[in-house]
Amino acid sequence: MSVERIDKIIASQGTLSRNEVKKLIRANLVRVNGQAVKKSDEKYETSDIIIEIDGVLQTFKKNIYIMLNKPQGVICASRDPKAKTAVDLVPKELQRKGLFPAGRLDADTTGFVLITDDGDFAHRILSPKNRVKKTYKATLAQPLSSADIKRIEDGIKLADGTRCLDAQVKVIEQNEKVVAQIKICEGKYHQVKRMFAAVGNNVVELKRTAIGNVELDPNLLSGECRELTKEELESIENTN
Numbered sequence: 001m002s003v004e005r006i007d008k009i010i011a012s013q014g015t016l017s018r019n020e021v022k023k024l025i026r027a028n029l030v031r032v033n034g035q036a037v038k039k040s041d042e043k044y045e046t047s048d049i050i051i052e053i054d055g056v057l058q059t060f061k062k063n064i065y066i067m068l069n070k071p072q073g074v075i076c077a078s079r080d081p082k083a084k085t086a087v088d089l090v091p092k093e094l095q096r097k098g099l100f101p102a103g104r105l106d107a108d109t110t111g112f113v114l115i116t117d118d119g120d121f122a123h124r125i126l127s128p129k130n131r132v133k134k135t136y137k138a139t140l141a142q143p144l145s146s147a148d149i150k151r152i153e154d155g156i157k158l159a160d161g162t163r164c165l166d167a168q169v170k171v172i173e174q175n176e177k178v179v180a181q182i183k184i185c186e187g188k189y190h191q192v193k194r195m196f197a198a199v200g201n202n203v204v205e206l207k208r209t210a211i212g213n214v215e216l217d218p219n220l221l222s223g224e225c226r227e228l229t230k231e232e233l234e235s236i237e238n239t240n
C-alpha cells in the first residue's frame with residue numbers, strides 16, 4: 001500500500017509535469033474516484049485509484065515494465081554524461097522518473113533489456129536464487145565440444161577462480177559460424193564471455209534473446225521498445 005500526493009501520482013505517469021497537473025487541479029479538471037480534487041496536496045492510496053482529467057479516464061500504472069532491443073554501443077545505465085544509455089532509448093510516452101535497466105548487458109552485447117521503475121521486481125528477476133534464466137545467443141570463434149558443454153553446464157570455474165552456477169548450453173549452428181545458446185540464472189560481470197573463455201573459446205558476438213520464458217519480440221527493431229504485456233509480466237518469473 002502506498003499513499004501519495006495526487007499531483008505526484010499523476011506526474012509519475014510521465015505525460016504531465018507536476019506544474020501542469022497543479023494547473024489542471026486549479027481549473028477543477030481533475031477527479032479522483034468520482035470526486036473533484038480541490039488541492040494538489042490531497043493524498044490518495046495508489047492501488048485502486050480512478051483518475052479522470054477533463055472527463056477522460058486515465059489508466060494509472062503504479063510501475064512500468066519495458067522491453068528494449070538494445071543495439072551495440074548503448075550502455076545499460078539510466079544516465080551517462082557521454083554515452084547513449086538504455087533509458088535514453090525509451091520513447092517519451094513511456095518515460096517516467098526512476099527508470100533503470102534491470103540487469104546489465106555489455107556495450108557490445110545486443111538484445112533484450114528490461115527497463116523498469118520497480119526495484120523489488122528487478123531484484124526478484126536478477127537474484128540467482130530465484131533461478132530466472134537469461135538466454136543468450138553467442139557466436140563463438142571455435143567449435144564447441146561435448147566436453148566443453150558439460151563443463152559449462154556443470155558450473156564452470158572462471159579464470160579468476162569464481163565458480164558459476166549450472167547452465168544449459170545447446171549448439172544451434174556449427175557450419176560457417178559457430179553459434180550456441182546458453183541459459184544462465186546469474187549475472188556476473190562479462191559472465192557468458194568468461195564462461196566460454198574458460199573452455200578456451202572466444203565470444204565474437206552476443207545477444208540476449210529471452211528473460212525467463214519471455215522472448216525478445218522479433219518485431220522490435222534494434223533500438224525499439226515496447227511495454228511488456230500483462231501475460232508476459234505475469235509469466236516472466238515462472239521458472240518452469
Ligand code: URA
Nearest residue numbers: 106109190191192193
Ligand atoms: N555475459 C556477458 O559476457 N556479457 C553480457 O553482456 C551479458 C552476459
